Amino acid sequence: MADLKAKLELPGNDAIELPVKQGTEGFDVIDISKLGSKGYFTFDPGFLATASCESAITYIDGDQGILLHRGYPIEQLAVESSYLELCYALLYGELPTKTQFDEFMSTVKAHTMVHEQLAFFFRGFRRDAHPMAMLCGVTGALSAFYQDSLDVNDARHREIAAYRLVSKMPTLAAMCYKYSIGQPFVYPRNDLSYAGNFLSMMFAVPCEEYKVNPIIERAMDRIFILHADHEQNASTSTVRLAGSSGANPFACIAAGIASLWGPAHGGANEACLRMLEEIGTVDRIPEFIERAKDKNDSFRLMGFGHRVYKNFDPRAKVMRETCHEVLSELKVNDPLLDVAMELERIALNDEYFISKKLYPNVDFYSGIIMKAIGIPTSMFTVIFALARTVGWISHWKEMLDQPGHKISRPRQLYTGEKSRDFVSIDKR
Numbered sequence: 001m002a003d004l005k006a007k008l009e010l011p012g013n014d015a016i017e018l019p020v021k022q023g024t025e026g027f028d029v030i031d032i033s034k035l036g037s038k039g040y041f042t043f044d045p046g047f048l049a050t051a052s053c054e055s056a057i058t059y060i061d062g063d064q065g066i067l068l069h070r071g072y073p074i075e076q077l078a079v080e081s082s083y084l085e086l087c088y089a090l091l092y093g094e095l096p097t098k099t100q101f102d103e104f105m106s107t108v109k110a111h112t113m114v115h116e117q118l119a120f121f122f123r124g125f126r127r128d129a130h131p132m133a134m135l136c137g138v139t140g141a142l143s144a145f146y147q148d149s150l151d152v153n154d155a156r157h158r159e160i161a162a163y164r165l166v167s168k169m170p171t172l173a174a175m176c177y178k179y180s181i182g183q184p185f186v187y188p189r190n191d192l193s194y195a196g197n198f199l200s201m202m203f204a205v206p207c208e209e210y211k212v213n214p215i216i217e218r219a220m221d222r223i224f225i226l227h228a229d230h231e232q233n234a235s236t237s238t239v240r241l242a243g244s245s246g247a248n249p250f251a252c253i254a255a256g257i258a259s260l261w262g263p264a265h266g267g268a269n270e271a272c273l274r275m276l277e278e279i280g281t282v283d284r285i286p287e288f289i290e291r292a293k294d295k296n297d298s299f300r301l302m303g304f305g306h307r308v309y310k311n312f313d314p315r316a317k318v319m320r321e322t323c324h325e326v327l328s329e330l331k332v333n334d335p336l337l338d339v340a341m342e343l344e345r346i347a348l349n350d351e352y353f354i355s356k357k358l359y360p361n362v363d364f365y366s367g368i369i370m371k372a373i374g375i376p377t378s379m380f381t382v383i384f385a386l387a388r389t390v391g392w393i394s395h396w397k398e399m400l401d402q403p404g405h406k407i408s409r410p411r412q413l414y415t416g417e418k419s420r421d422f423v424s425i426d427k428r
């Protein structure tokens with residue numbers, strides 16, 4: 001690669017040269033790490049133009065609407081691959097051979113059960129607790145149960161923790177649901193696929209036989225694939241930041257879950273469905289479009305817009321097709337879909353949305369599919385978290401696998417009071 005340099009003129013100083021780094025795809029980055037020694041920091045709240053790390057896992061071109069995992073386009077992965085195959089590629093860098101895949105699957109299956117004591121841990125929650133609140137708590141609590149894989153400096157421990165998380169998340173997610181509706185927990189079934197086992201733990205009851213519907217199983221697997229990773233988003237950056245201090249992997253993933261919960265991030269699928277319910281009928285859409293455009297109204301069209309995609313989110317394209325397939329194959333006639341389709345049509349033709357490049361994102365369609373499958377709205381973000389765990393843990397592993405990684409410690413532009421003397425309370 002060419003030895004590129006950027007020149008920066010600093011007030012009162014001669015111009016300095018900053019190295020320019022080039023990746024395999026995407027924007028070049030200016031290495032400003034030595035700028036502090038010149039008495040300057042850079043200022044970029046919200047990380048609008050800051051690369052926080054070097055990564056070889058996922059690439060997004062937001063202008064072109066491209067998403068690659070380990071170089072493979074998401075459209076191909078969604079149609080030709082499976083979630084577990086993608087998990088392997090995210091964790092190890094390459095798609096597995098048949099032997100590697102069989103071994104990977106059997107190891108994932110060997111870890112699907114959770115410590116029996118965790119069932120009692122759940123009993124500490126109120127039944128009406130939000131499933132994300134429970135998931136956050138029980139995932140963090142895994143560090144109290146699996147103390148034999150907490151040494152983050154040991155590569156084998158890191159690998160075991162990664163397996164445990166990928167294997168146990170469906171079990172924990174389903175337990176959150178079962179607990180909230182007062183049904184007994186259903187043990188994992190290792191004869192089923194990853195998605196099939198999750199559906200069984202969600203919908204089976206001990207007194208009846210449960211048969212996995214292959215259409216729903218495929219749709220679930222596709223939802224998992226489309227949420228598996230998304231580069232340095234808020235929750236992934238949270239996991240990296242937490243992990244940079246040497247915190248244990250279960251605590252780091254719990255931090256990621258907390259970050260994901262917000263409506264601007266993973267919470268958008270739940271918020272989107274609630275918005276569609278609030279709109280209710282097609283004739284009320286214009287009113288909500290007007291509210292979304294009104295600067296004095298905090299209302300936003302949930303499921304629209306993205307920090308990186310300024311074109312159609314490629315995941316949304318696949319999700320849109322899956323959504324139609326699932327609804328027609330399951331013969332679901334959902335009036336909310338009419339609202340969603342009309343909302344999509346209006347927004348894609350409206351000058352406000354066109355000029356701001358606000359396209360429907362993945363959450364716009366995933367909620368409708370999950371509703372058709374019978375998953376309650378409060379579980380939507382939990383399913384996002386389940387699927388994203390492999391992305392989080394791959395980034396966490398990548399960071400710790402890199403030699404000489406440092407604790408992440410952003411700097412600030414201080415705007416508070418200058419130094420002043422303490423005044424005792426009787427003199428204030």
Ligand code: CMC
Binds near residue numbers: 362
């Ligand atoms: N409805 C109406 N206006 C919007 C919307 C929206 N959904 N999204 C952005 N805008 C406007 C915003 O008001 C701003 O206008 P102006 O320039 O006049 O001030 C402009 O578009 C740029 O918005 P921004 O908030 O500066 O953009 P951002 O990159 O900081 O935010 C976002 C991205 C995803 C948080 C935002 O688009 C949003 O809140 N969308 C709704 C929530 C949502 O669907 N989130 C899921 C994201 S995809 C899943 C995931 O990766 O987690």
